[in-house]
Amino acid sequence: MLRNGATRFARSIVAPTTRPFVPAPRAAPAHQWATQFGSMASKRPQTAQLARITPIRSSLSRRNLTEDQKKAEDRYAHEKLVPTPETVSTTSSIHPFMSEQGVETPQNNDVDMMAGVKSDIETIKETFSLKEVPIEAYYMGLAGTIPYLGTSLATVLCAYEINHSVGGQGNILSEHTATHLLHLLEPIQIGYGASIISFLGAIHWGLEWAKYGGVHGYPRYAIGVFAPMAGWSATLMPIEYALITQFMSFVGLYFIDTRAALKGWTPPWYREYRFILTFIVGVSIVVSLIGRGEVSSKVGRMPGATDRIKALREGSQDQLEDEEEARIAAKKDAAASDDRDEH
Known part of the structure; x- marks a missing residue:
């Protein structure tokens, strides 16, 4: 039995085509992150090509050195290490954070908060000493x-x-x-x-x-x-x-x-x-x-000196007045006695 194109088009609308099932991708297991040579590792192994480039890179960097730097490197290469057992201790392999190993570190003394007071005390002592x-x-x-x-x-x-x-x-x-x-x-x-x-x-x-x-x-x-x-x-x-x-x-x-x-x-x-x-x-x-x-x-x-002077002045004036009154009284007495003699 023959079927035309319209019939096939109608069937495609009624019965849609189904798609094949595709499973979701799975995450890599946790142990794969920790492996050194895995595809998901944080650090990949160095390839042989990079290993071959390293000597070339070091030789190129050496060509850029000056003559003085080359002589210094040669001197350091042939320099004999001097043993220093006095610097070896339980903490000698630990590098200090604020200083160098084997170098004497200057003492960082704290600020003396009483320096000003001590200076004042010394000044007072020198003043009261009177050595000179x-x-x-x-x-x-x-x-x-x-x-x-x-x-x-x-x-x-x-x-x-x-x-x-x-x-x-x-x-x-x-x-x-x-x-x-x-x-x-x-x-x-x-x-x-x-x-x-x-x-x-x-x-x-x-x-x-x-x-x-x-x-x-x-x-x-x-x-x-x-x-x-x-x-x-x-x-x-x-x-x-x-x-x-x-x-x-x-x-x-x-x-x-x-x-x-x-x-x-x-x-x-x-x-x-x-x-x-x-x-x-x-x-x-x-x-x-x-x-x-x-x-x-x-x-x-x-009484002060001013009071004494004032008292002396007033006393002298009173004394003069008394003497004047005494003289006047004496004259009156003398005149009265003369009148009695005449009578």
């Missing part, structure tokens, strides 16, 4: 600060006895005795301070006469003039203002002496010498001010 100061001047200068220290400690003692006295009696001194002693210390401390300030100024006169550091004339003489003016003017002030004035005078003279030492007007050691003495005197004055401040409301102020 003549021993005679050193001892005499320290002895000159004893009166200042004594009056300052006595002021603190008197202030303590006044504040802690019970019924007028203290531990060592009575309140009346401590008050009287406190008034007695005022002219001693102020007068001694004025004398020391004058002496510090007079030193520059002696250096000028000795022509130490050259002849400087009026600038150096002026130091010896203004120093006693500042020191003795404090004797006319109340005790608190007098102590503050002398403290400023000592500090100002120390600054002047420091500048003079830098200019070569004084010996090099004079600056450190003056620092020690000024430090002791300054501390003594501050202690005296603190002690007097503790009893300022309990102890009356002792």
Whole structure:
């Protein structure tokens, strides 16, 4: 029976052609990845062709070397290795990460965090050592600060006895005795301070006469003039203002002496010498001010030189008035007696 093309076309639509079954590709087993000569290995074996190229490559690289490099290689090739058993240890085969084997590694010391403090301490030691100061001047200068220290400690003692006295009696001194002693210390401390300030100024006169550091004339003489003016003017002030004035005078003279030492007007050691003495005197004055401040409301102020001058002036005027009144009264009495005689 014959079939035309239309019939075959219809059959192809009704019954589609089936495709043959193709299985999915399987993944390579895990052991194949680890094998050295497998197709899936991460490292393939070197072929014989590459092995034959390696000597050629090394010879070509050797042709590019200079003569000096070739000589160095020959020298290294014929150099005899020297045994160093002292470098052999349990860790000699381990290459250090931050250094070389057999080479002495410099010690990496940690940063000293106290270096600044140690430097300051050494500076203080050098300042207070006074190695260059003549021993005679050193001892005499320290002895000159004893009166200042004594009056300052006595002021603190008197202030303590006044504040802690019970019924007028203290531990060592009575309140009346401590008050009287406190008034007695005022002219001693102020007068001694004025004398020391004058002496510090007079030193520059002696250096000028000795022509130490050259002849400087009026600038150096002026130091010896203004120093006693500042020191003795404090004797006319109340005790608190007098102590503050002398403290400023000592500090100002120390600054002047420091500048003079830098200019070569004084010996090099004079600056450190003056620092020690000024430090002791300054501390003594501050202690005296603190002690007097503790009893300022309990102890009356002792009359100063200005008060005495004012009292003397007023007393003289009152005395003149009394004398004038006495003369007038005497004249009246004389006139009255004459009238009685005439009658």
